[in-house]
Amino acid sequence: MEQSEAAAAAPVVRQLDFSVGYSASTKANALAKGVLILPEHPQAQLQSKLLALAQSQHLHARASSSSPPQTKLPPRKVVAPHKSPPQELPQMVGLLKSKPIAPRLAHPVKPVKTESPRSRERCNIDSKDGTPKKQKQCNCKNSRCLKLYCECFAAGSYCDNCNCINCHNKIEHEADRKGSIDAILERNPNAFTPKIANSPHGATDGGVEHKKGCNCKKSGCLKRYCECFQANILCSDKCKCMDCKNFEGSEEKKALLQGHPENQSMSIQQAANSAINGAFGTPPSRKSRNHQIDFRETCSTSSAYCSPLSVHVSKLAASMTLEPSKPSYRAPLAGILQLQHVKDFCRLLVEVSAEAAESFSEEKKMIKNSMDVSATETSVASSHGDGKGDQSQHDSLRLCGNHENRLQTLLSESDGSCIQNRRPLSPETLALMCDEQDTTFLSTSMPPPTTTESSTLGLNPFYVEQERLVLTRFRSFLNRLITCGCIEETKIGWEANKDSCSSLSSDR
DNA sequence: GAGTTTGAAACT
């Protein structure tokens, strides 16, 4: 009854706007809850783009494989502007999960025990295609859905189609709800800030983090009781858990994943998160190794940049922490790909795009000139020819030919001084610039596209070519990154095996 | 589906 009323009253998922009627700080905290953080942070946005592009890259690379299309995102819910369902972050990260990466596992995984449909239902996983379903449905009985026990409430959503009893987390109980929110925020101003969020510190703090850390005692952090495990992230030094097994390289975790193939997607997602952690820098407690990816090298020579300093990371991390019982972890790409690299790479892409634009405009000029010349057919042009057209063509060719070199060298240039004489960029390229208009890229000389230019955007074959260049470059970047990750992973595995073998032999 | 376990939230 209550549910049908709710359904009628709220055809779409509504979300609390905790900002209404609260102080500025309260607003900030409350708004953060249930709001997709990724798009709000340039770096986070870049992450999501990287992930999305990585996914398309992966699909493209494996187009010939037999993997059926599996990643099908559910339709987005219509919510208040700038707000997204709380489960959207996992969805975004989930772009990397499922089959494309699975073949990298050493052995095919035998299904030992499948998750029950009920379990999947509880986990909001579609029992057919494995995709996340819509918003969670709580089952609260005593909290009136006005405490953080209630997942809907905690996520900043109104209850909609839930199985709760005496629910006050509805629009018709707005006053009640506000009162509860007020009380909770008074107790803890950060109560509604996401526990799992993209780090605001970016490079220094890792890409994805559990703000508070879990406190598990008995679950080994390998069950969904554990917030970290549930959020598909590895436990960190922020956690106060006991007997944690949710760290990279954990045998228990491996065993669990082997026994439960459904969890592989989680593992892969964790790997993705870990990769992000590594890609965007590591927390201070997880000191990076002294090697970083050098994009000037190709992957075929990747052993050159995979430093011999690589060690079994769990061991290294454990030796570096004050708490030996709490194993740290490291993603294969941790410490290799730094935020600066990504920034530089974005600059590179912009540069490629800008050069393409420049080249194109020169070509246009050249064509125009030659047309003028042929139209007038005067000897003046030939006798006084300044060779501009040739020069332009030459420049154009040189630019094209120089792309490779520029690409090779630009990554080492971090000051952005090389980015000059820009032309208007396509929307796709602008999107690739990761909303950093306010900082480096569009600081001074980038004029907004004129109406004429805008009207022709997307139809101009030049933009197609421009985009092709950028995406091609990005693809090769990802390929290198993947290979580098594979190599690191293999190394870590090899070191781990070596260590276990040596410990076994020493035991005897 | 009922009962148990678990850990976060709430409370003292």
Added chain:
DNA sequence: CAGTTTCAAACTC
């Protein structure tokens, strides 16, 4: 801040 209670999700049978 630590200990206890409450709560609802996760899990087991």
